[in-house]
Amino acid sequence: MTTIPLIIGxxxxxxxxxxxxxxxxxxxxEDRRMHLGDAPPSCAAGLARRVTGCHVRG
Incomplete structure (x- = not known):
């Protein structure tokens, strides 16, 4: 019973x-491209934009 919280953690x-x-x-x-106004080049770049608040709206 004590291993369940450990596994969840x-x-x-x-x-x-x-x-x-x-x-x-x-x-x-993104650092290499320097184009935040364009669409993100990959899923990871899109996630990074979303987390840091630099995503394009529209």
Whole structure:
């Protein structure tokens, strides 16, 4: 019974880490292109824009 919270915490920790890696990858792609007004080049770049608040509306 005490292992269930540990497993849940581990799964949540891995999910946060994967999300962090996606945002880092997206930020690196955007840094090279320098075109925030265009559509994002990948899903990771779109996620990075959404998390940092630099997404294009419209």
């Amino acid at each position: 581990l799964v949540l920790g891995v999910a946060v880490f994967v999300g962090y890696v996606f945002v880092l990858i997206g930020m690196r792609q």
